[in-house]
Every structure is written in C-alpha cells, then in structure tokens.
Amino acid sequence: MMILRRCGMLVSGALLITAAAGQASAQQTPDGAPAGWPEPVMDSQIFTFFMAERNEYQIDDDNQFYVWDAQGWIGGDYNKLWLRTEGEYVLDQGKLEAADLEVLYSRTITPFWDAQIGVRSTFEPAQAWDGVVGVQGLAPYFFEVEATAYVNDEALQFTLEGAYDLLVTQRLIAEPRVEVNLSTHDIERRDVVSGFSELEAGVRLRYEIIREVAPYVGFEYVRDEAAEDDKDSLRFVTGLRLWF
Amino acid sequence: MITRRRMLKTASTAGLLLAAQGLLPAWARNVAGAVPASGPRTGPHEFDLTIAETPITIDGRTGSAITLNGGVPGPLMRFKEGETVTIRVHNRLPEDTSIHWHGILLPFQMDGVPGVSFPGIRANSTFTYEYPVKQYGTYWYHSHTRLQEQLGHYGPMIIDPANPDPFAYDREHVIVLSDWMFEDPYRVFAQLKKMSHYYNFQKRTVGDFFEDIATAGLGATLKDRDAWGRMRMDPTDIADITGAVYTYLINGHGPETNWTGLFTPGESVRLRVINASTMSYFNVRLPGLPMTVVQADGQNVEPVEIDEFQIAVAETYDVIVRPESDRAYTLFAESLNRSGYARGTLAPREGMAAPIPPLRPRPLRTMVDMGMDMKDMDMGGMQMKDTAPPGMAGGGHAMPEGGRMDHAGHSSMGGHGAEHGGRVGSMMEEAGPIVARHGPDTHGPGNTTIAHVERNRLAEPGTGLEDVGHRVLVYTDLRSVTPFNQRPAEREIEIHLTGNMDRFMWSFDGKKFSEVKAPIPFRHGERLRLIMVNDTMMEHPIHLHGMFMELENDHGQYIPRKHTVNVKAGERMSLLITADAPGRWAFHCHLLYHMEMGMFRVVEVSPHEGRA
Numbered sequence: 001m002m003i004l005r006r007c008g009m010l011v012s013g014a015l016l017i018t019a020a021a022g023q024a025s026a027q028q029t030p031d032g033a034p035a036g037w038p039e040p041v042m043d044s045q046i047f048t049f050f051m052a053e054r055n056e057y058q059i060d061d062d063n064q065f066y067v068w069d070a071q072g073w074i075g076g077d078y079n080k081l082w083l084r085t086e087g088e089y090v091l092d093q094g095k096l097e098a099a100d101l102e103v104l105y106s107r108t109i110t111p112f113w114d115a116q117i118g119v120r121s122t123f124e125p126a127q128a129w130d131g132v133v134g135v136q137g138l139a140p141y142f143f144e145v146e147a148t149a150y151v152n153d154e155a156l157q158f159t160l161e162g163a164y165d166l167l168v169t170q171r172l173i174a175e176p177r178v179e180v181n182l183s184t185h186d187i188e189r190r191d192v193v194s195g196f197s198e199l200e201a202g203v204r205l206r207y208e209i210i211r212e213v214a215p216y217v218g219f220e221y222v223r224d225e226a227a228e229d230d231k232d233s234l235r236f237v238t239g240l241r242l243w244f
Numbered sequence: 245m246i247t248r249r250r251m252l253k254t255a256s257t258a259g260l261l262l263a264a265q266g267l268l269p270a271w272a273r274n275v276a277g278a279v280p281a282s283g284p285r286t287g288p289h290e291f292d293l294t295i296a297e298t299p300i301t302i303d304g305r306t307g308s309a310i311t312l313n314g315g316v317p318g319p320l321m322r323f324k325e326g327e328t329v330t331i332r333v334h335n336r337l338p339e340d341t342s343i344h345w346h347g348i349l350l351p352f353q354m355d356g357v358p359g360v361s362f363p364g365i366r367a368n369s370t371f372t373y374e375y376p377v378k379q380y381g382t383y384w385y386h387s388h389t390r391l392q393e394q395l396g397h398y399g400p401m402i403i404d405p406a407n408p409d410p411f412a413y414d415r416e417h418v419i420v421l422s423d424w425m426f427e428d429p430y431r432v433f434a435q436l437k438k439m440s441h442y443y444n445f446q447k448r449t450v451g452d453f454f455e456d457i458a459t460a461g462l463g464a465t466l467k468d469r470d471a472w473g474r475m476r477m478d479p480t481d482i483a484d485i486t487g488a489v490y491t492y493l494i495n496g497h498g499p500e501t502n503w504t505g506l507f508t509p510g511e512s513v514r515l516r517v518i519n520a521s522t523m524s525y526f527n528v529r530l531p532g533l534p535m536t537v538v539q540a541d542g543q544n545v546e547p548v549e550i551d552e553f554q555i556a557v558a559e560t561y562d563v564i565v566r567p568e569s570d571r572a573y574t575l576f577a578e579s580l581n582r583s584g585y586a587r588g589t590l591a592p593r594e595g596m597a598a599p600i601p602p603l604r605p606r607p608l609r610t611m612v613d614m615g616m617d618m619k620d621m622d623m624g625g626m627q628m629k630d631t632a633p634p635g636m637a638g639g640g641h642a643m644p645e646g647g648r649m650d651h652a653g654h655s656s657m658g659g660h661g662a663e664h665g666g667r668v669g670s671m672m673e674e675a676g677p678i679v680a681r682h683g684p685d686t687h688g689p690g691n692t693t694i695a696h697v698e699r700n701r702l703a704e705p706g707t708g709l710e711d712v713g714h715r716v717l718v719y720t721d722l723r724s725v726t727p728f729n730q731r732p733a734e735r736e737i738e739i740h741l742t743g744n745m746d747r748f749m750w751s752f753d754g755k756k757f758s759e760v761k762a763p764i765p766f767r768h769g770e771r772l773r774l775i776m777v778n779d780t781m782m783e784h785p786i787h788l789h790g791m792f793m794e795l796e797n798d799h800g801q802y803i804p805r806k807h808t809v810n811v812k813a814g815e816r817m818s819l820l821i822t823a824d825a826p827g828r829w830a831f832h833c834h835l836l837y838h839m840e841m842g843m844f845r846v847v848e849v850s851p852h853e854g855r856a
C-alpha cells in the first residue's frame with residue numbers, strides 16, 4: 001500500500017512539472033485567426049507510450065526468476081513525463097529481490113537525445129531514494145542508449161545501458177543488450193559495492209507477431225559483485241515483449 | 245473524433261450494408277464507359293454535397309468511410325470556366341468537416357481550410373460555397389479537417405475550358421488514385437509517433453548485408469553501412485505508411501476489383517490522373533502504351549511522350565493514350581516504396597484483363613537524398629558527376645548539360661539498380677548539380693539531417709525510377725503552352741523542409757505550425773521567389789493555396805504553373821509567385837500526416853478584407 005501511495009505521489013509531482021514545462025513552451029495562436037476557430041492542424045497532441053521491454057522468466061543452475069524492465073511516457077514532442085521500472089523476483093524463494101521506479105521529466109534536447117531529471121524510489125533490497133540525471137536516446141550506429149547517474153547521501157551510482165536491433169528478417173529480431181552499474185561507494189544495505197558493481201549482458205531473439213507483441217528467447221549473463229557466494233550466473237530467458 | 249470502432253458500430257446499428265457499386269457515380273463504377281467528352285455543360289450551376297458516414301466495400305471487405313453523396317471518391321464536380329458555381333455542403337457527420345477545392349483560384353473565404361479561411365462546417369449544418377470559376381483543367385477536392393481525407397473524403401473536379409484545349413481526344417476517363425485503410429487512421433497517427441518505422445517491412449536485414457558483400461564487396465558494404473549508421477538514418481525509409489496497411493485504389497476500387505475503362509481501338513483516350521492519396525506517391529504506367537502528357541496540375545503543357553510518370557500526392561497529370569489493338573492494357577500504379585499497387589484496366593470490352601507487372605525491387609535512399617557532398621566522401625573509386633559550381637544560392641539554376649538527362653537505357657554503376665534486396669554505393673551518377681550549400685543552422689531538435697549540398701534535381705525522374713530503362717517524366721519536361729508573367733521577383737523567401745524521422749516530427753525551418761507566432765507575410769501584388777530546400781531524406785509534395793507557383797525549370801516565360809510541387813530529398817527548388825490573391829492561405833506538405841504534425845503554415849496576403 002505504501003509503495004502504491006509513494007508511486008502515486010511521485011507520478012503526480014512529475015506530471016505537474018511536465019505540464020508546467022509544456023505550458024511554458026506552448027505558443028500563442030500562431031496565425032491570428034479569429035477567436036473560436038479551430039486549430040488547422042493537430043500538431044500539439046499528447047501521446048502515451050508504454051513498453052515492457054523485458055518481461056521474462058529466467059532460469060540458471062540454482063534459481064528461477066521473473067524479471068521485468070518497462071518504461072513509458074506521456075507527453076508531446078519536447079516535454080514528457082517518463083517512467084521506468086525494473087525488478088527481479090526469485091520465484092523459488094518467493095522473494096522480491098529488487099524493484100525500483102523512476103519518475104523523470106524528459107526534455108528533447110537534440111534530434112536523437114532526451115535529457116532526463118527526476119527521482120528513483122527503490123523498494124528492494126532496501127527502501128531508498130535517489131536523485132536521477134540522465135540522457136536517453138539513439139547513438140550513432142543505432143545503439144539505443146541510456147546513461148544515468150543516481151545521487152544519494154551514501155554514493156554516486158552510474159548505469160549505462162545499450163541495446164541494438166539486428167534484423168534477421170523483418171519480424172525476427174536479435175537484440176544484444178548490455179547493462180553496467182558502477183558506484184563510488186559501498187552501500188551494504190542496498191547490495192551495492194563500490195567500483196564495478198553489476199553487469200548484465202544478453203541476447204534475445206524476438207518474433208514480432210505484430211509490432212506490439214513479440215515473444216522471445218535468449219541468454220543472459222549476470223555478474224553481481226555484491227553476491228555472497230556465486231557472483232556469476234548464466235541464465236536462459238524466455239519472455240514476451242509488449243508495448244502499446 | 246470519428247474512430248473506426250464507433251463508425252463500425254454506427255454502420256451495424258443502421259443495419260445497412262449498401263452495395264458499393266450502386267453508390268458510385270457512373271465514372272467511377274467498376275466498368276466505366278467514359279466521362280462524357282468535354283463540351284459546354286448544360287447542367288446546374290448549383291450542387292448539393294452530403295457528407296456522411298457510410299459502409300463501403302473494397303475488394304470484398306467492408307469498412308466504414310466518410311462519403312460524399314454516398315461514394316468514395318465523391319461525385320465528379322464538373323464546372324465550366326467562366327461560370328459562378330454554388331455548392332451547398334450538408335454535413336451529416338457528428339463532427340466538423342470542410343471541403344477544400346484543391347488548386348482552385350477563389351476568394352479565400354471559400355477555400356475551405358478550418359482555422360485559416362473559415363471556422364469549418366459544424367456537425368449537422370450546411371455551408372454554401374459560391375465562387376466564380378476562373379480557370380480550366382483537372383483538379384480535385386477534399387476535406388481539410390483532421391484525418392477525414394484518409395477515410396474517403398475526396399473527389400475529382402473537372403473544369404471545362406472556355407476555349408478548346410490545344411489537343412484532341414475522343415474519350416476521357418477520370419483516374420482517382422488513393423490509399424485506403426481499414427484501420428483507424430488516428431491510431432495509425434499515434435503508432436507512427438511511438439514507432440516511426442511501424443509500417444516499414446522492407447528494412448535491410450542480416451541477409452541483405454551478406455548479399456551486398458557478395459555483390460559489392462566487403463569494403464563498399466561496410467562503407468555504406470558506416471555512412472547510414474553514423475547518420476542514424478535508414479535508406480529503406482521511403483514511405484511512412486505502406487502496403488502493410490494500405491489498399492491502393494483506382495476510382496474507389498481495389499486491385500482485385502479491377503476498375504475498367506472502355507475504349508474503341510484507334511481512339512485517343514484522355515486520362516485525367518489525380519493522386520488523391522493521403523501519403524502515397526505512385527509510379528504510373530500502362531505497359532505497352534506510351535502516354536502523352538498534356539496537362540499538369542490542370543495547366544496545359546507542351547505535349548511530351550513518356551512511358552511512366554511519378555505522381556506526387558495531390559498532383560494531377562492528364563495524359564493521352566492511343567490504344568490501337570483490340571486488347572486490354574493494365575493501368576498500373578505502383579506505390580513509391582513498392583509495397584503495393586493500384587491496378588485497373590483499359591479495355592475494348594468489359595471483363596478483359598492484361599498481365600499485372602511484378603512489383604519492382606524497393607528503392608533505397610541515396611547519399612544524394614541525404615544531401616551529402618560526394619567530394620567529402622571516399623566512395624571507393626566511384627565517381628559523381630558534379631559539374632556545376634557550388635554556392636549558386638537562389639535565382640539562377642544551373643542545368644545539367646543538355647537541359648534534360650536521358651534516363652533511358654544507360655548502364656548503371658556497380659551495385660546500383662539493385663536486383664537484390666540491399667543496395668550499396670548509394671548514389672546516383674546522374675544526380676542534378678549542386679546549386680548551393682547549407683548554412684550553419686541545423687534547425688534544432690525537430691530536424692535530423694540537413695542537405696549539406698543542395699541540388700537542382702528537376703531533371704531527375706524520382707525515387708526508384710533512375711534505371712527503369714524507359715522514358716520517365718521529369719519536371720524539366722514541363723513547359724507551359726501559354727507564356728506567363730515575366731516580371732522579375734522583387735523579394736525572395738527561403739523555406740527549409742525539415743523533419744525528424746525517428747520522432748515523427750515534421751516542420752518548416754525546424755518549427756512545427758504551433759511553434760510559430762505569425763503568418764508568412766506576402767504583400768498584395770508583389771512578385772516573389774520562393775526557394776524551398778528539402779533537408780529531409782524524403783520527398784514532400786508542397787502545396788500553396790490560392791495562387792499558382794511557377795516552377796523555375798529554365799523554360800523562360802513558358803515555365804509551368806503548379807499548385808503542388810514535389811520537392812525531392814536534398815533538393816533546392818525555386819518558384820515564382822505573384823501574390824495576387826488577398827487573404828489567408830494554407831501552405832503545407834500534402835502528406836496528410838506530415839501536415840497534421842505541423843508541416844504547415846499560414847500565408848497572409850495583405851491587405852485583405854478585414855485586415856490592413
């Protein structure tokens with residue numbers, strides 16, 4: 001319940017910021033048409049987007065997991081409210097291992113890049129808040145990139161994520177993906193170690209039945225420096241990518 | 245807003261699935277004898293048009309459309325030059341609508357653009373258009389409200405000339421090309437915003453990569469992938485909406501239905517071809533029949549014989565064909581990216597058909613389209629023919645030697661021409677000369693690329709038609725039959741066509757309509773040169789309401805007048821305009837979804853009624 005309330009607060013706060021930014025950039029009637037006439041074109045529409053990029057079952061030698069990684073936005077061409085959430089649930093232990101939600105104001109700064117600022121609320125492995133600053137966009141050679149810095153009073157963390165679509169056919173697409181997490185300090189209660197703290201590298205082969213619905217299979221290698229015993233894990237994954 | 249779901253519901257509750265044939269006007273019926281040959285019209289000078297939601301059948305599948313007097317396309321509006329017409333438009337839709345008379349010179353209050361020239365036609369109300377008809381030729385009309393045009397709200401218009409045409413023909417057919425979708429266009433609009441490549445199923449794959457290596461070599465292939473990768477652009481980005489969702493129509497009929505226009509062998513048949521599509525360019529041909537172009541955008545031009553022409557959205561071309569034999573000819577209109585086609589037949593009798601040509605391999609964008617300077621690129625020994633000096637901004641345009649390039653039957657360079665799926669060495673040896681270079685302004689986040697070099701591309705046949713091996717119409721072929729105003733331009737305006745393919749943003753000078761604060765000012769009576777530079781990698785059909793644009797294609801006082809010009813990727817185009825129509829006029833890209841995204845401006849010719 002508390003988690004839900006906190007999410008609600010976060011989202012409504014960021015909505016206000018985005019709306020205010022949208023307001024500030026909205027122009028007066030451009031063409032001096034008489035009051036009461038409609039706009040000749042609908043170029044200021046608000047759109048919404050939500051994608052569960054990873055929505056999958058993972059299995060390695062020891063455990064089974066449900067992993068999600070989803071993001072979405074609501075907004076116009078220049079200003080958006082952006083949400084990102086990621087998490088991992090250990091199925092055979094019935095334990096939520098990691099879960100967080102980021103609420104960001106996102107601004108189109110260059111043709112291919114958005115700058116983002118906001119907060120992250122982490123629910124597991126420990127309750128925590130971070131300030132978030134980042135960029136997200138399309139790098140040369142079609143790499144989808146997210147580079148994000150997280151600030152709190154214990155450490156400065158960085159996450160770099162890159163993905164690439166390799167078309168086997170028009171609908172069968174291989175997607176290599178790498179995520180690296182770095183930190184300036186140990187944060188024991190949050191299972192973070194300083195320096196290089198976590199790596200995920202994988203390939204997923206999806207089939208776009210329609211663009212919005214794509215089942216996939218793949219492999220993921222995870223290295224977690226904070227893990228007590230086995231730091232490495234090689235996992236088979238299968239899931240369903242969805243967006244609307 | 246009329247959404248698909250709601251419309252279908254309305255249709256089913258009404259419980260009427262009317263036979264499509266019965267609703268269509270005679271000229272558009274499955275088998276059309278002919279539109280009555282031109283001559284003094286004796287019919288009414290008053291017309292009634294009723295706009296309503298109606299179920300229609302396309303190739304056996306039923307969808308819901310916005311119809312005019314029950315049909316898609318709407319009725320043929322046939323006027324006579326010199327008369328004054330009255331058209332009462334009855335809106336039976338639950339939302340606003342409008343009709344814009346495309347290419348017609350009229351008082352601006354009658355132009356029919358909601359928010360610019362009038363407030364629109366409210367639900368369940370009637371608006372009366374009345375204007376003198378001051379011109380002749382083939383035109384069309386359509387909704388200027390939101391995405392209604394995509395739902396079928398368009399129709400043809402013919403104005404018979406006061407003086408006889410300078411060419412003869414025995415019979416005529418109106419050919420309305422359009423793109424139809426069963427989807428809800430507002431949903432498609434949103435999909436493009438979320439994923440701009442949503443409808444592109446012709447992208448380059450891993451297989452194409454290896455095929456390119458096999459045909460063009462590893463070095464050239466890597467160089468090609470490197471160039472596109474650095475730009476983050478996709479050379480298969482030819483059309484935003486494709487045959488994946490479109491059914492392409494001739495006179496409201498899908499390819500299966502095979503609309504047939506009749507002729508008697510030996511006759512001269514005038515085809516009045518109108519591209520009433522929202523988003524689709526077509527390559528039009530009648531295998532086995534040469535065509536003589538006699539009119540473009542309703543304006544008579546010196547006859548030119550060709551085998552194929554590309555028609556941009558909203559353009560019209562009138563061609564004359566002379567089928568001598570007692571056989572059928574396929575009228576084939578292939579979509580620009582070759583994801584589908586509209587097809588009909590010209591035949592001496594009902595029920596005949598000719599072979600349907602296969603779709604040719606999809607074309608690719610080139611480094612010329614990207615406005616890249618080939619001299620700056622090491623293209624592995626491949627040569628570009630760049631003869632004109634750079635920096636010729638505005639005004640004088642260098643023409644390629646000989647004025648017109650011969651596109652027929654020349655040999656293609658390595659890897660170009662593409663029988664295979666990919667294509668490497670993406671450039672055209674016969675690209676037009678560089679006439680200017682782009683300034684430092686990159687037009688902000690709403691624009692992804694700029695034309696580093698700006699070319700005169702008037703003598704080029706258009707995307708995908710560089711190597712087809714027969715005669716293709718080019719803009720330098722168009723030469724007016726009558727001389728026009730030779731007054732030199734007093735003022736020059738430069739407008740850049742801009743866009744961000746990835747975010748599906750479209751604009752002029754990097755700003756969408758809602759970002760600009762004032763109309764583009766024209767002074768009444770002034771003579772202007774409008775320069776358009778296309779910084780995007782797509783062609784855009786640009787349309788000015790209320791005034792013709794004279795295309796500076798080196799024919800002196802015989803340069804052609806157009807209401808819609810196709811500006812190619814990386815092109816710098818020069819047009820002359822006499823601002824003789826006071827009022828507020830729309831100026832926009834005629835790709836409907838580009839216009840609605842903000843590739844739109846108001847041009848205000850002052851002083852005009854109600855404004856100094």
Ligand SMILES: [Cu+2]
Binds near residue numbers: 750784834835843
């Ligand atoms: Cu456009």
